[in-house]
Amino acid sequence: MNGALIIDFWQRGAGLEYIGKYEVQDTLGAGAHGVVLKAYDPILDRVVALKSLKPQRGSDDQVKTILREARLLARLSHPGIVTLFECLEHNGMIFLVMEYVSGRPLSERLLHGPLPVDEAIKIMTELTSALLVAHGQGVYHGDIKPANIMLGEDGRSRLIDFGLAKLSGHDDILATATSQTEVSDYVTGTLLYMSPERISGHSVDAQTDVFALGAVFYEMLTGRSPFGAENLSDALHSILNVAPPRLVNSNSEVSTWIEDLIFSMLHKDRRFRVASMVAVSAKLEARDQRNWRQEARQYANMFLRSLGRQKQTWLWLKSIIVIASVCFGLWATSIVRSNVAPTVSMRIERGLELVQGFAEKGAVEEAQKTFEDILAESSDHSAARAGLALALIREYTSQETDPATLRRAVATAQSAYDADPHLALAHIAMAWTAEFQRDFEKAHQFYDSADILHSDHPLVFEGRSRTLKKQGDVEAALLLMRRAIEVHPEDVVLLTTLGELLSRRGQFSEAEAVLEKAIRLAVDNPISYAQLAHAQHMQDRTNEAVKTIQAGLLIEGRSELYNNLGTYLFFLGLYDQAAQAFERTLEFEGNAHKYLYWANLGDAYRFMPGKSAEARFAHRRAITLLESELANRRDHPALNSRLALYQAKAGNHDLAVTALQYVFTQETIPAVQLYRATITYEIVEDRAKALEMLERAIRSGYPLSEIQGDPELRELRQDRGYAKLVLMESEND
Numbered sequence: 021m022n023g024a025l026i027i028d029f030w031q032r033g034a035g036l037e038y039i040g041k042y043e044v045q046d047t048l049g050a051g052a053h054g055v056v057l058k059a060y061d062p063i064l065d066r067v068v069a070l071k072s073l074k075p076q077r078g079s080d081d082q083v084k085t086i087l088r089e090a091r092l093l094a095r096l097s098h099p100g101i102v103t104l105f106e107c108l109e110h111n112g113m114i115f116l117v118m119e120y121v122s123g124r125p126l127s128e129r130l131l132h133g134p135l136p137v138d139e140a141i142k143i144m145t146e147l148t149s150a151l152l153v154a155h156g157q158g159v160y161h162g163d164i165k166p167a168n169i170m171l172g173e174d175g176r177s178r179l180i181d182f183g184l185a186k187l188s189g190h191d192d193i194l195a196t197a198t199s200q201t202e203v204s205d206y207v208t209g210t211l212l213y214m215s216p217e218r219i220s221g222h223s224v225d226a227q228t229d230v231f232a233l234g235a236v237f238y239e240m241l242t243g244r245s246p247f248g249a250e251n252l253s254d255a256l257h258s259i260l261n262v263a264p265p266r267l268v269n270s271n272s273e274v275s276t277w278i279e280d281l282i283f284s285m286l287h288k289d290r291r292f293r294v295a296s297m298v299a300v301s302a303k304l305e306a307r308d309q310r311n312w313r314q315e316a317r318q319y320a321n322m323f324l325r326s327l328g329r330q331k332q333t334w335l336w337l338k339s340i341i342v343i344a345s346v347c348f349g350l351w352a353t354s355i356v357r358s359n360v361a362p363t364v365s366m367r368i369e370r371g372l373e374l375v376q377g378f379a380e381k382g383a384v385e386e387a388q389k390t391f392e393d394i395l396a397e398s399s400d401h402s403a404a405r406a407g408l409a410l411a412l413i414r415e416y417t418s419q420e421t422d423p424a425t426l427r428r429a430v431a432t433a434q435s436a437y438d439a440d441p442h443l444a445l446a447h448i449a450m451a452w453t454a455e456f457q458r459d460f461e462k463a464h465q466f467y468d469s470a471d472i473l474h475s476d477h478p479l480v481f482e483g484r485s486r487t488l489k490k491q492g493d494v495e496a497a498l499l500l501m502r503r504a505i506e507v508h509p510e511d512v513v514l515l516t517t518l519g520e521l522l523s524r525r526g527q528f529s530e531a532e533a534v535l536e537k538a539i540r541l542a543v544d545n546p547i548s549y550a551q552l553a554h555a556q557h558m559q560d561r562t563n564e565a566v567k568t569i570q571a572g573l574l575i576e577g578r579s580e581l582y583n584n585l586g587t588y589l590f591f592l593g594l595y596d597q598a599a600q601a602f603e604r605t606l607e608f609e610g611n612a613h614k615y616l617y618w619a620n621l622g623d624a625y626r627f628m629p630g631k632s633a634e635a636r637f638a639h640r641r642a643i644t645l646l647e648s649e650l651a652n653r654r655d656h657p658a659l660n661s662r663l664a665l666y667q668a669k670a671g672n673h674d675l676a677v678t679a680l681q682y683v684f685t686q687e688t689i690p691a692v693q694l695y696r697a698t699i700t701y702e703i704v705e706d707r708a709k710a711l712e713m714l715e716r717a718i719r720s721g722y723p724l725s726e727i728q729g730d731p732e733l734r735e736l737r738q739d740r741g742y743a744k745l746v747l748m749e750s751e752n753d
């Protein structure tokens with residue numbers, strides 16, 4: 021029937037046919053399954069591209085398949101995605117009428133070798149932004165490869181061919197290939213961009229697109245596929261098992277951040293791959309800022325070194341010129357404007373900047389070094405001493421508990437203050453060190469005096485609100501932070517603090533907005549990601565929380581982030597993956613001594629088939645570590661509530677019940693401890709007591725949502741007593 025005409029069309033090429041009003045001019049591409057024609061629209065006077073599928077499989081399939089592509093494409097509107105004008109039927113065949121992209125596919129361009137780095141980055145940014153929009157609409161491309169990327173003559177790249185795209189939540193991935201040879205041709209063409217999980221049957225989603233895009237980035241910079249191979253089985257083997265060769269080996273101009281980004285997109289284990297296009301895009305956006313910072317730092321160092329050898333004025337001049345041209349940040353302009361040598365006070369500024377940007381890798385060490393260098397030149401410099409004290413407090417808080425560091429900070433702050441009692445920075449250092457010695461009153465006195473000497477300093481805002489929080493006055497801390505943000509709206513540390521305080525007060529959606537702003541301002545601060553994830557989790561969006569944490573991990577593999585990741589995965593019932601995250605947490609230095617991490621790991625093992633021995637082992641480790649903490653405070657109720665729980669899980673039922681005695685000595689037992697007692701009794705098979713404890717926990721405000729999702733209480737929740745409890749609770753509401 022009508023198919024004949026089209027087949028004829030395929031065989032003869034374009035000819036002088038009309039399709040609807042469109043005059044066919046040329047064939048743009050004819051692949052295994054489809055044909056793309058160049059045609060002219062005489063009414064609108066423009067050239068278009070028409071795409072249809074070969075009708076071999078019966079027109080029903082053809083119609084369904086091409087309509088699907090049309091409908092997905094119709095949802096999308098972005099300069100980086102080919103525009104669909106309309107969809108028309110011609111002799112029973114469906115044609116997509118699209119914007120004609122004058123140019124060539126990236127695959128053709130790559131035949132001539134790699135692209136210059138700048139150009140590659142430009143295309144990377146365009147494609148990422150296009151996919152960001154597609155994913156935001158729930159459309160996953162599913163077939164990202166150089167042949168499906170058009171480089172327009174207008175200098176803009178476009179994503180084409182949504183023939184294998186998938187709408188999130190729908191599982192119908194179509195297979196248009198017919199014969200066996202076609203399948204293998206087709207697969208070879210696309211295989212090189214397929215993620216390992218896709219090869220083993222996982223459906224198309226955000227992360228399979230991330231992987232494919234990573235492979236395209238790699239190829240743009242090296243001219244080679246990361247998994248290049250002679251044949252299909254070698255390619256398969258490389259994708260599944262072999263790490264791609266370093267990019268810098270084939271292109272020395274590739275900076276490490278690009279390489280890091282691409283390798284994290286190509287991670288074989290999707291749990292550790294960049295989680296989303298949002299994260300890819302954030303990394304790309306961060307580039308300018310990072311380059312700026314890196315270069316500024318580099319030249320600032322050169323600058324500082326020149327201080328010592330002032331005869332070499334040329335170096336000096338050169339640095340001024342370079343700085344002025346590289347960055348127009350405050351740093352540079354102030355140097356140029358004041359037209360003086362980088363003074364000690366500029367170095368102090370730099371050190372303080374690092375104290376403020378402490379979350380960045382290496383910042384605290386660099387800050388200390390900056391101040392120590394100044395003190396090596398003039399040992400009585402009070403500002404440098406104060407700065408050093410602050411940097412030492414940062415170190416102290418990051419490692420938690422090295423008392424020697426705190427002692428050094430205290431002495432350094434005191435000596436700064438003694439040397440110059442009118443220096444605001446010395447007052448701040450005094451306040452901070454007092455706070456960490458838990459002398460809150462003294463801390464507030466010094467914050468007040470610092471405020472008089474220098475009002476609204478961000479380090480005062482930060483420290484004072486932290487102090488208030490430690491004193492239990494979250495409300496006051498929050499008020500203070502709101503004011504701080506009015507004065508310093510772009511201070512990332514203050515924003516993160518505000519976000520955290522909002523979360524504490526249960527204002528999660530506001531917290532989320534604040535933390536998102538913090539991340540936009542500094543994508544490199546892993547703490548903001550942890551806080552944002554918490555806010556998402558608390559709003560029942562644990563799936564998103566997982567992705568956020570993964571984005572944070574991309575920036576820095578911090579142990580707290582792994583621990584949070586594990587907690588969320590556990591919550592989602594993904595015990596196996598949760599266990600892996602907890603294992604990684606424990607691998608970090610010092611963490612093997614923390615009972616909480618062992619207990620978390622044990623919990624994940626508890627719900628994995630065949631892992632009960634490992635689970636008990638992990639809980640026993642937790643018990644040993646916890647007991648050493650209990651040595652001097654045998655009757656500590658909170659710690660004993662944990663001990664009881666761990667003993668029960670380790671199979672020591674009697675010891676569990678014994679530990680609980682210390683919990684019951686309190687006049688009012690906090691909800692969380694009552695909840696731990698619930699689980700302890702449930703595990704030691706005292707259901708009546710478990711229900712009694714649960715009732716008290718609920719009355720004390722323990723959230724029902726936690727109880728309903730806790731796998732430890734799976735059986736208890738079937739109990740009639742539990743049904744009664746829930747009923748009671750809902751009546752109380």
Ligand code: ATP
Nearest residue numbers: 048049051052054056069118119120121125167181
């Ligand atoms: P394949 O099976 O080879 O992937 P396909 O049948 O799915 O092909 P497309 O990938 O959409 O079809 O297009 C095939 C080729 O046609 C492209 O590689 C490109 O050269 C050309 N082409 C597609 N769309 C356009 C367009 N809008 N403008 C210009 N050329 C286009």
Ligand code: MG
Nearest residue numbers: 051167168181
């Ligand atoms: Mg294609």
